[in-house]
Structure formats: C-alpha cells, structure tokens
Amino acid sequence: MSIxxxxxxKSYEDVTALKDISFEVKEGELFGLIGPDGAGKTTLxxxxxxxxxxxxxxxxxxxxxxxxxxxxxxxxxxxxPGRFSLYQDxxxxxxxxxxxxxxxxxxxxxxDLIKDIYVQIEPFKNRRAGKLSGGMKQKLxxxxxxxHKPNVLFLDEPTTGVDPVSRKEFWEMLKRLQKKGIxxxxxxxxxxxxxxxxxxxxxxxGAILEIDxxxxxxxxxxxxIYDIKANNMYELILYLNEYQYNHSVYPFGEFIxxxxxxxxxxxxxxxxxxxxxxxxxxxxxxxxxxxxxxFMELAR
Amino acid sequence: xxxxxxIQAKNLTKKFGDxxxxxxxxxxxxxxxxxGFLGANGAGKTTAxxxxxGISTPTSGEAEVAGLDVYxxxxxxxxxxxxxxxxxxxxxxxxVKENITFFGGxxxxxxxxxxxxxxxxxxxxxxxxxxxxxxxxxxLGWKQKLAFSVALLHDPKIIFLDEPTGGVDPIxxxxFWEMIYKTAYEGTTVFVTTHYMDEAEYCNxxxxxxxxxxxxxxxxxxxxxxxxxxxxxxxxxxxxxx
Amino acid sequence: xxRVGDRMKRFKGFIRKEFYHIFRDKRSLFILFGMPIAQIxxxxxxxxxxxxxxxxxxxxxxxxxxTQEIIAKIVASSYFSNNETIKNESEIAAVFKKGKxxxxxxxxxxxxxxxxxxxxxxxxxxxxxxxxNTANTISNYTNSILQKYQQEVNKDIQIAxxxxxxxxxxxxxxxxxxxxxxxxxxxxxxxxxxxMMTSISITREKELGTMEILLVSPxxxxxxxxxxxxxxxxxxxxNAIVIVLLSIFIFKMPVEGSLFLLAFxxxxxxxxxxxxGILISTISKTQQTAMMISLMGLMLPVILLSGFIFPITxxxxxxxxxxxxxxxxxxxxxxxxxxLKGVGITLLWKETLVxxxxxxxxxxxxxxxxxxxxx
Numbered sequence: 078m079s080i081x082x083x084x085x086x087k088s089y090e091d092v093t094a095l096k097d098i099s100f101e102v103k104e105g106e107l108f109g110l111i112g113p114d115g116a117g118k119t120t121l122x123x124x125x126x127x128x129x130x131x132x133x134x135x136x137x138x139x140x141x142x143x144x145x146x147x148x149x150x151x152x153x154x155x156x157x158p159g160r161f162s163l164y165q166d167x168x169x170x171x172x173x174x175x176x177x178x179x180x181x182x183x184x185x186x187x188x189d190l191i192k193d194i195y196v197q198i199e200p201f202k203n204r205r206a207g208k209l210s211g212g213m214k215q216k217l218x219x220x221x222x223x224x225h226k227p228n229v230l231f232l233d234e235p236t237t238g239v240d241p242v243s244r245k246e247f248w249e250m251l252k253r254l255q256k257k258g259i260x261x262x263x264x265x266x267x268x269x270x271x272x273x274x275x276x277x278x279x280x281x282x283g284a285i286l287e288i289d290x291x292x293x294x295x296x297x298x299x300x301x302i303y304d305i306k307a308n309n310m311y312e313l314i315l316y317l318n319e320y321q322y323n324h325s326v327y328p329f330g331e332f333i334x335x336x337x338x339x340x341x342x343x344x345x346x347x348x349x350x351x352x353x354x355x356x357x358x359x360x361x362x363x364x365x366x367x368x369x370x371x372f373m374e375l376a377r
Numbered sequence: 378x379x380x381x382x383x384i385q386a387k388n389l390t391k392k393f394g395d396x397x398x399x400x401x402x403x404x405x406x407x408x409x410x411x412x413g414f415l416g417a418n419g420a421g422k423t424t425a426x427x428x429x430x431g432i433s434t435p436t437s438g439e440a441e442v443a444g445l446d447v448y449x450x451x452x453x454x455x456x457x458x459x460x461x462x463x464x465x466x467x468x469x470x471x472x473v474k475e476n477i478t479f480f481g482g483x484x485x486x487x488x489x490x491x492x493x494x495x496x497x498x499x500x501x502x503x504x505x506x507x508x509x510x511x512x513x514x515x516x517l518g519w520k521q522k523l524a525f526s527v528a529l530l531h532d533p534k535i536i537f538l539d540e541p542t543g544g545v546d547p548i549x550x551x552x553f554w555e556m557i558y559k560t561a562y563e564g565t566t567v568f569v570t571t572h573y574m575d576e577a578e579y580c581n582x583x584x585x586x587x588x589x590x591x592x593x594x595x596x597x598x599x600x601x602x603x604x605x606x607x608x609x610x611x612x613x614x615x616x617x618x619x
Numbered sequence: 620x621x622r623v624g625d626r627m628k629r630f631k632g633f634i635r636k637e638f639y640h641i642f643r644d645k646r647s648l649f650i651l652f653g654m655p656i657a658q659i660x661x662x663x664x665x666x667x668x669x670x671x672x673x674x675x676x677x678x679x680x681x682x683x684x685x686t687q688e689i690i691a692k693i694v695a696s697s698y699f700s701n702n703e704t705i706k707n708e709s710e711i712a713a714v715f716k717k718g719k720x721x722x723x724x725x726x727x728x729x730x731x732x733x734x735x736x737x738x739x740x741x742x743x744x745x746x747x748x749x750x751x752n753t754a755n756t757i758s759n760y761t762n763s764i765l766q767k768y769q770q771e772v773n774k775d776i777q778i779a780x781x782x783x784x785x786x787x788x789x790x791x792x793x794x795x796x797x798x799x800x801x802x803x804x805x806x807x808x809x810x811x812x813x814x815m816m817t818s819i820s821i822t823r824e825k826e827l828g829t830m831e832i833l834l835v836s837p838x839x840x841x842x843x844x845x846x847x848x849x850x851x852x853x854x855x856x857x858n859a860i861v862i863v864l865l866s867i868f869i870f871k872m873p874v875e876g877s878l879f880l881l882a883f884x885x886x887x888x889x890x891x892x893x894x895x896g897i898l899i900s901t902i903s904k905t906q907q908t909a910m911m912i913s914l915m916g917l918m919l920p921v922i923l924l925s926g927f928i929f930p931i932t933x934x935x936x937x938x939x940x941x942x943x944x945x946x947x948x949x950x951x952x953x954x955x956x957x958x959l960k961g962v963g964i965t966l967l968w969k970e971t972l973v974x975x976x977x978x979x980x981x982x983x984x985x986x987x988x989x990x991x992x993x994x
Contacts, residue, residue, distance in 0.1 A: 114544035115517055126835045128993045147991075148837070156835040162828035166643045167636065178632030179838040181625045211418050221832075237544070240417030241574050241610050242617045266544050269575065269610070281546060311562035314555055328554045330578025331597055373547050 078137075079104045079229055079260035080125065085134035087120055087283075094120040095283045098134070102262055102276075107255050109274030110264040111368070117283040118264040119159055122233045125262070126156045139228045139260075155227035159234045161214050165207030169198055169217055172206050173224060180225035190257065191220045194250055212243030219250065223259075230254070232263045236270065248273050268369040279372050286375040295366045298374060300324060300336040303344060304364040307356040316354045320347065327373060334370060335361075383408045383535055383566045384429060389438035391424050398424040400589035401438060406535075406568060406582075411561050413580030413597075414570040415609075417617070421589040422570045423539070429568075430537055431455050443534045456484070459533035459565075463540040466524030469513030473504055476512055477527060484531035498526045518549030525556055535566040542576065554579050574610040583609070585616055592616050629838055633846030640820065641850060647816060655808045655858050659865050662800040673698060673757060675722045676714045678705040681730035689742075692768055693724070698760050715747055722746040722757045798873075801866045802954035803927030805859065806947045809885070810892050810921050813855050815913035817896030821847050822909040825900075831993070840991050848893050855889040875961025884957065884967075887974050888950045892917075894981035895946075901988040921947040949973045 080102035087095040095117045102108040110118050123129040125138055127147035135142065141149040163172050173195070177184050188195075198216050201209065206217060215235060222230060232251075236244045248270065251261060263274065271277045272291045279286040279294070287294055307313040310328070317326040317335060324336040337347075344361045351359050384406035391399040399421045406412045416422045427433035429442050431451030440447040443457040467476045474495060481491035499508050502522055512520060521541065528536055538557075542550045557579070561567050569580060577583045577597055584594040593600055593616060597609055604612045641647055675693075679686050694701045703714055705723065714720045725743040727733070734740040744761055746754035821844075824830040833843055863881070866872035874881065895917060903909040922928060924938060925947035931939055942948050949970040956962045956970075964971065 113517075113546035113549075116546075123831075123993060128831060128834055130992065151835055152837045154835065156832060158828050158831050160828045162832050164636070164640070164829060165827070167639055171636070171639060175632055175636045176832075176836075179629050179833070179836050181629060181837065225836075238418065238572070240572055240617070241613045242417070245614060268547065309562070311555075311558040314558060327548075327551045328558070328579060329551075330575065369547050373551075376546065376548060 078102070079106070080108075080136070080138050080262060082121075082125070082136045083134050085121070085124060085131045085136055087117075087124065087129070087131050093283050095124075095131070098280075098283075098285055100278055100285065100288050102260060105255065105258055105260055107251060107261045107263065107273075107275045109271055109277040110262060110280055111266075111268060111271050111277050111372070112264075112280035113266050115282075116280045118280060119233055120283075121280075122156075122158075122231050122262070122264065126154060126231055127151060152225075153228050155222035155225070155230040157218050157222040157230070157232045157235055159237065161218060163206045163214070163218055163221060166205060168203050168205055169209070170202040172217060173220055176221040177224045182225050184224065187224055187226050190226055191223050193253055194223075195220050211239045212246065215239055215243060215247060216250075219247075223254070227259065229260045229262070232261060234264050234266065236265060236267065244270075268367065268372060271368040277368075279368075279375060281372075281376050286372065291368060294368060294371050298366045298371050300374075301342075302364050302366055302370060303335045303337075303361050304329070304332040305335050305347075306332050306358070306360045307351060308358045309356060312354070313351070313356060316351055316356065320350060325374070325377075327370075329369075332364070334364070381408050382406065383410075383444075384412075384440070384442050384568070386429070386440040387438055389425065389428060389440050390436050391421075391428060391433065392436045397589055399428070399435075402586070402589075402591045404584055404591060404594055406566060408534075408566055409561055409564050411557060411567045411569065411579070411581045413577045413583035414568060414586070415572065415574065415577050415583055415613070416570075416586030417572055420586040422572075422586055425586070426537060426539065426568075426570055429454075430458055430460055456531075457534045459528035459531070459536040461524050461528040461536070461538050461541060463521075463543050467512045467520060467527065470511060472511055473499065473508045473515075473523065476523070477530070480527045481530050486531060494530055498530070502526060518545045518552070521545060521549070522553060522556065525553065529560065529565070533565065535568055536560065538567065538569045540571055540573075541569065542571075543573070574608070574613050577609040585613060587616060626842075630842060630846060633838070633842070634849055637820070637846060637850045641854070647819075650816065651812060651854055651858070652861075654811065655804075655862055656865070658804050658808060659801070659862055662804050663866075663870050671697065672700050673722070673753070674703075674720045675699050675701060675724060675757075676703040676705050676711075676720045677701055678708075678711065678723060678725045680728040681726050683729075683731040685731040685734060685740075686726045689726075689765065689768055690724075693761065693764055696760075696764060698757075711745065720747075721753060722761075724761065798870070798959060800927075801862070801870070801872055802951050802958060803925070805862045805885075805954060806888070806925065806927065806950050807918070807921055808858055808862065809855055809889055810917055810947060811913075812858055813851055813889050813892035814896035814899065814917050815910065817848055817851050817893055818899035818903065818909040818913055819906050820851075821897065821900035822903050822906045826905055834991065834993070840989055841986070844897060844985075844989065848897065851893060851896075852886070852889055855892075856886065859885045859889070872958065874958050876957035877963060880964060880967075881954075881957050884950070884953050884971065884974075887971070887978065888946065891946050891950075891974055891978040891981065894978055894985055897985040898981055898988065901985055901990070920945050924948070925951050927951055946974060946977050949977075 078101045082101070083099050085095055085098045098121060110121065112118055120129065124131050125136055125143060127143050127150050130144065137143065138150050139153050141153070143150060164175070167175065173184055194216050198213050201213065206214065209217065219235070236247055239247070251263065255261065274291065276288065276290050277294065278288045287297070305313065305317070313333060314326060314328065317323055317333060322338045322342070324338045325334070327334045348359050348361055382405040386405070387403050388401040389399060389403070390397065390401050402425060414422055414426065424433065428435045428447055429440060431447060431454035435447060442454045445453045445457065447454065468479070471479065477495040477498060478491055481494060486494065499505055504519070504523065507515060512523070515523070525541070542553050545553070557567050569576070571577065580597065582594070582596050583600065584591045586592070593612070595603070600612050601607065601609065604615045606612055606615065641651070677690055679690065690701070693699050703720060705711060705714065711723055714723065723745045725745065727741045730740045742765065744758050746757050748754045824833065863874065867874060899909055899912050899916070903912055924942045924945050926942065927947070931942050931948065934942065953967050953970050956967050
C-alpha cells in the first residue's frame with residue numbers, strides 16, 4: 078500500500094473537519110478525493126503530508142508513519158497545495174532551480190521525469206511566475222513538485238479555477254505520470270473529473286460517502302434517472318416537487334433529473350400530470366447516471 | 378409578452394494601453410433571460426462586466442443597460458442592478474440581520490421596507506434560527522444563498538452574478554439554481570459569468586469569450602449541435618483549440 | 620558529493636533566492652537603502668537643537684559703553700541677529716506677538732554703573748517658551764556669551780573673590796545635536812531593517828503558501844530560518860557602515876573608540892533584532908500583522924523609551940524600569956560610549972552582557988515557538 082489511512086479524525090476548535098476516515102491507495106494508483114469546499118480534503122492532505130497532526134487515527138505514506146517518520150515522508154513525497162504556491166517574483170527557471178536545490182538535486186538529473194510538462198513552459202523560462210497564465214502556473218507547480226522524483230504525489234485541487242483546456246491537458250499529464258509508477262492522490266470539487274481516476278472516494282462534511290471505482294459507484298445508484306424538460310423550467314421544478322411520487326428532483330443543465338419512488342413508474346403518467354398543470358413541450362427520457370447524481374443521493 | 382432587450386452592447390471595447398481586454402463585443406440580453414457569460418480566466422469577462430455595471434468606462438462602442446447609457450448614466454445603472462460576486466458578497470463579521478440592514482440602507486430602502494424585506498427573506502431561506510449570528514459562522518452554501526437574496530433586496534431589473542457557485546456542494550448548487558430560475562421567472566434578468574462550463578448548461582443562452590472576443594453565442598443546445606459535441610465543456614475545448 | 624556539500628548547496632540556493640526577492644521588490648529596496656540615508660540626513664540637518672540666526676529684540680535702558688559692547692558681541696555671534704530695538708516696556712509684548720522675535724534682552728538702567736559699583740548688573744532674558752527647546756538653548760547661549768565677556772573684562776583686574784562660573788560641555792562640546800542623534804538613528808534603522816524585514820519576509824512565505832512546500836521538503840526548519848536571516852545580517856552590516864561613514868564624513872562626527880568594538884557590538888545588536896524578527900514571524904500569520912507588531916512593538920519603544928529622544932533619567936519610574944528590557948537602550952549607551960566617549964569594553968561589558976543575554980533568550984524562544992507543522 079502506498080497510502081494507508083486508519084480512522085483519522087480531526088477537529089478545529091468547534092468544527093469537525095474529518096470524522097473517522099479510513100482508506101488505502103495502492104501503489105501506482107491514481108486516486109481521487111471528490112467533494113465540495115469544506116469537505117475536509119485539504120485537512121486530510123495536510124495530515125498526510127505531515128503538516129498537521131490528526132486528533133485520532135494513524136496513517137502511513139510510502140511505508141512511513143506520518144508522525145514518527147515525518148522526515149522520511151518529506152523526502153519522498155511531492156506536494157502541490159491548493160493555492161498557487163510558488164514565488165511570483167522569481168522566474169520559471171529560478172523557481173524550478175530553487176526547488177531542485179532544496180531537494181538536493183538538479184534540473185538535469187531528473188529532467189526526463191518533468192520533460193513532458195516542462196517543455197510546454199520552457200519558452201517562458203525567463204518570465205516571472207506571477208505573470209504566467211493559470212494553466213502555465215499549474216504546469217510549473219507540477220514540475221516543481223516532481224523535481225525530486227517523489228514516490229507519492231499529493232495534488233490538492235490542482236484544476237480549480239483553471240479553464241477547460243488546461244484542465245484536460247493537466248489530467249493527460251497525470252495519466253502519463255502514472256505510467257512512470259508514481260502514486261497520486263488528487264482532490265477535486267469537479268464531479269466530472271472523477272471518471273478520470275482509477276478509484277475515488279466521495280467526501281462531504283468530513284466523512285467518506287463511498288469508495289470504489291467510478292464505474293462501480295455509478296452502478297450502485299438505486300434508481301432510474303429521467304431527463305425532463307418543459308417550456309418553463311421554474312414551474313416544472315415546482316410541479317415535480319409537488320408530485321407525490323417523486324424521490325428526487327434536481328436541475329441538471331438544460332434538464333431536470335427526476336427519480337420516482339415507485340418501481341413500476343410510468344413516465345406517461347407524469348407527463349399527463351404536468352400537462353394538466355399547464356406545461357407544454359414536455360419531454361421525458363431515461364438518462365445515464367453520473368457521479369454527481371450518486372453524490373447527491375448519498376449526501377441526502 | 379414581447380421580450381425587450383435589457384442589455385444591448387455594440388462594438389463595446391476596452392483597452393489598457395496596448396492591450397485590448399475587450400475587443401468590440403456585440404450582444405444583447407433579453408428581459409427575464411438567464412444569460413451565461415463564459416470564458417477562461419483572463420478572456421475579458423470581468424472587464425466586460427465592469428463596463429456593464431457602470432464601474433468602468435468603455436474605450437469605445439456603445440452599451441445600454443436597463444435602458445440607460447453606460448457613458449451618460451453609470452450611477453443610474455448601479456441603482457437598477459444587483460451584483461453578487463464569489464469573492465466578496467457579505468461581511469463575515471456582521472450578523473445576518475445586520476448585513477441585510479446595511480445593504481438595504483446602501484440601496485436607499487426605508488427602515489420599514491428593510492424590516493419587511495428582511496423578515497420575508499429570512500423566512501424564505503429558513504434562516505430564522507441564525508438571523509442573529511455572524512455570517513462568517515454559516516456554511517458556504519447558506520452564505521451564497523443569502524448573498525444572492527441580499528443582492529435582490531432592492532428589486533433590481535438585472536442581477537449580475539460573478540462566478541456564483543464555485544466550490545459548493547452539488548445539492549446546494551442546485552438549490553442555488555432553483556433560486557436563479559425563480560428570479561428569472563419573476564421577471565428579473567440574470568447575467569452569470571462563470572468559467573465552469575457545466576454551469577453554462579443551465580442558462581437560456583450563453584456567450585463564450587476567447588481573448589477578448591465573443592466567439593460563440595446561442596442556446597447551449599444549439600451550440601452543442603453546431604459543434605456536434607455532447608457538452609458545453611467540449612464546445613469550449615473545440616473553440617479554444619480553434 | 621558529501622552531505623556537508625549538499626547542505627551548503629541547499630543553503631546557497633536558498634540565499635540566492637532571498638536576494639532575488641529583495642532586489643526585485645522596490646519597496647523593500649527603498650526601506651533597505653533609501654531610509655537609512657533619508658533618516659540620517661533628516662536628523663542631521665532638519666531636526667536639530669542648534670540655533671542659528673535667531674531674531675532677538677534688545678531693550679537697552681542703559682545705553683552705555685558696556686551694554687553696547689555686550690550687544691555687539693551677541694549680534695556678532697552666528698546664533699543671533701538683532702532684529703528690533705525696543706524703546707519702552709509696552710513694546711515687549713507687541714514684538715513677541717508679531718512672532719518673529721524669539722527673545723528679548725533687557726539691560727537694566729545704569730548697567731555699567733552697577734557693574735562697577737556692586738560687581739553686579741542684571742540682564743533680563745525673556746524668551747518665547749512656546750518652543751521650549753529653542754527658548755532653553757537661547758538662554759544658555761546668551762549666558763555663555765556673557766560669561767565670555769566677563770572673563771575678558773575681568774582678565775586684567777584682580778578681584779580676589781570674584782567667582783567666575785565656568786561650565787564646560789564635554790563629549791559634545793559644540794552641542795551638536797547630530798552627534799546625539801546618530802546613535803539613535805542607527806539603532807532605529809538596524810531594528811527596522813533587521814526585525815521588520817525578516818518578520819515580513821518569513822510571514823510572506825506563510826501567506827503565499829510557499830512555507831507549506833518548504834515544510835514538506837527535506838530542508839530543515841532552522842535552515843529556512845538561517846537562510847532567511849543571513850541576507851539581512853549582510854544588508855544590515857552594510858547599512859551600519861553607510862551610517863557611520865555618513866556621520867563621519869558629512870557631519871564630522873568623531874569615532875573616538877575602537878572601530879572593531881563598534882563592529883562587534885553592531886553585529887550583536889543586529890542578531891538581537893533578527894531574533895526578535897523571527898519571534899514576531901512565529902506569532903503572526905500575515906505580513907500585515909508582522910508589520911503592525913514590528914512597528915508598535917519595536918519601533919515605538921525604540922523611539923520613545925530607549926533614551927534616543929527623551930532622556931531616561933527624566934522619565935517616571937515605571938517607564939525607567941520598562942526601558943531596561945528594551946535592547947535599543949543598551950545599544951544606544953554602547954554606541955554613545957564608543958563613538959563619543961571613546962570608552963572600551965572594560966566600561967561597556969555590562970551593557971554588552973545584557974544584549975548577549977537578551978539575544979540568547981530571543982533565539983531560544985523563537986526556536987521553541989517555531990513550528991515544523993502548520994498549527
């Protein structure tokens with residue numbers, strides 16, 4: 078096991094950040110920690126990177142205990158915090174050189190590992206880090222976190238606030254790194270990124286809702302979901318909430334995701350109900366379950 | 378009911394020195410519409426919005442918001458719009474009631490109006506128990522819903538939402554969108570800037586800005602058909618990659 | 620490469636980075652190099668206890684040879700210029716009200732006669748005490764001119780019992796205020812540069828989140844601290860040298876004592892201030908807090924309680940006691956001792972020990988308070 082977490086709990090004053098968290102990440106796995114802001118993702122990352130003590134429970138990273146062997150962990154892991162945490166007044170190259178130096182290595186020594194990523198920002202190597210675009214900052218931060226060839230890489234919300242193109246590129250980079258044998262724990266608030274991980278843990282309010290592969294998690298969803306659309310979204314939501322057999326009603330893009338309490342649900346009945354209420358252009362059709370649906374079902 | 382244009386922009390441009398942040402954008406927003414204003418960070422969304430809410434004077438071009446000219450009457454515009462941003466919305470060190478009273482006062486509501494509105498608003502959001510507590514102690518989702526309601530206190534014609542739902546949990550986010558639908562249903566136009574492409578799917582129409590220009594403008598459905606992809610995210614990827 | 624070599628490389632890399640920060644931030648560059656020069660010039664030229672061509676009015680009721688001679692001497696000095704001559708008592712208030720005249724000298728009637736007959740004559744000095752410092756200085760200067768005159772006159776006459784008062788200013792015989800200010804200014808600047816700049820530069824790493832990355836790396840916390848502090852030791856020493864050179868060459872300030880001792884004591888004080896800076900950074904989360912604590916907690920006491928501007932002996936007892944825990948007080952005593960009195964370590968060992976003690980205490984406390992984790 079590359080990361081092993083056993084019954085970790087943590088509170089700040091009167092707020093419980095983590096409640097009895099346990100899970101394991103296998104060697105070479107790309108593991109996603111999926112949940113909204115305030116779910117406890119960053120707290121868990123800080124405990125695993127030896128920056129915080131847990132109130133209860135134990136954890137090991139790359140075989141080292143996070144409390145007793147914190148110095149070993151600091152030599153063997155890479156960490157990319159949530160905020161952009163590089164020196165804005167240093168150039169791209171100076172930042173990378175600096176982090177290489179404090180890890181006792183050089184850019185040349187580990188160039189093959191970061192090459193894929195670094196070549197994309199190398200043309201700007203004399204630009205100050207503060208003047209880079211969001212996507213480039215992220216690539217630089219990843220290069221810096223990788224410069225000492227860590228066994229385990231912690232990425233705390235690496236794609237938050239980044240445009241879709243950079244997000245996509247970033248995940249492609251992570252996939253390539255995985256092929257080089259690096260274990261990765263990635264946190265993200267974006268449910269659609271869950272599908273890109275080998276396994277995920279859904280987390281909310283400091284508790285794990287479920288852990289499995291994204292495919293399995295979707296399979297566990299107990300209901301059939303329908304996409305419903307009508308000429309007036311607001312009234313549609315009102316009437317669906319009024320409908321006595323509804324199990325859940327959630328806006329979902331241009332549709333409403335609807336589930337029914339009954340096993341023998343007949344969509345035509347619902348359409349009739351909505352028509353009687355005066356709605357027009359009603360469409361209803363079964364749709365595929367997403368991680369987000371599962372998350373909401375579990376979090377209810 | 379014939380829908381009139383509540384925002385009209387024609388060749389609206391903003392330059393900072395040599396840099397053109399907003400490059401001759403032309404679009405209109407209809408009354409009661411939920412309009413998504415999309416783009417990556419740095420594409421010029423915020424600059425464009427600042428011109429529309431009367432806090433930045435355009436370099437050239439024309440724009441009317443709620444029937445008022447952005448050059449001649451920015452103060453009038455400020456009175457007819459509501460604004461909520463993710464970065465700053467409410468004072469964390471004031472209580473729920475104090476925040477409502479303060480913002481009501483800023484928009485010139487009478488004491489009586491503030492009293493009525495705050496009772497109404499607190500009941501609607503189910504905040505009776507925490508009305509006397511500091512906003513800072515509330516969960517993020519509650520804060521955002523409260524901020525949204527506060528921005529609507531003075532019954533603006535348009536509400537501008539700047540990245541409103543970043544980071545909140547999926548359920549709260551849906552509750553937030555239900556509030557947006559309700560607002561639009563009641564006739565207030567909703568103008569949402571966001572760089573979350575899945576957020577775009579909720580809007581009636583969206584525009585996508587790339588490097589200061591509006592590169593696409595239509596309903597999410599039509600855009601997806603036009604680019605022959607399954608999601609707005611893919612529309613954006615296709616646009617950005619040219 | 621050996622472990623020591625590795626460590627040296629890390630350390631060098633760290634220091635190089637610190638210098639990039641310093642030289643790329645115009646504000647910190649200004650505080651580092653602009654402030655010392657500006658302050659020393661300000662205190663040297665603008666804020667001064669000396670008087671120069673102060674306007675005085677003279678009301679000579681005697682109008683005899685002696686008074687004429689004394690007036691001539693007073694006006695001839697560079698301190699005063701005779702602006703008005705007054706003819707009667709009622710005019711005195713009027714000239715003060717006009718505001719230009721700072722003092723009125725009144726010679727009594729029959730001044731010479733009284734002086735010859737009784738060996739005693741009265742010269743009344745009325746000064747405008749709305750500016751007490753100037754008023755005080757004016758009367759001191761007038762007195763000393765009078766005494767000089769008396770000595771000259773009495774030189775030839777043998778009067779056995781006449782006592783000639785003789786005050787002599789030692790150490791700063793010309794009463795040059797800049798000499799008094801230099802030690803204080805140097806103390807302030809070293810405190811500011813060392814304590815404030817280090818505390819800000821450490822808290823900046825916390826604010827930016829880079830401290831998180833540094834903590835999750837093999838570099839040891841004390842290496843981070845030393846790396847942060849070292850550039851400021853270097854820059855503070857340069858500052859100290861600049862200040863001393865400015866005072867010697869522009870203000871002709873003497874350095875009577877050993878330059879070596881001066882250097883040693885300065886470095887000791889710099890380290891003391893740096894350890895205070897580290898201590899501040901351990902208790903503040905943001906640059907703003909660090910700056911506030913540095914200004915309120917360090918600068919104000921240095922200015923008010925160190926004896927730099929207000930003499931400690933004239934403070935109320937509680938403040939006198941408090942002044943003892945302010946490192947700047949001891950450093951100013953040491954500086955004045957070395958620069959003005961030319962005394963050596965034999966007379967300054969006590970103050971030096973106090974400074975060393977404080978430094979060790981602050982360093983110990985910061986090590987204890989320094990966190991290798993985030994909370």
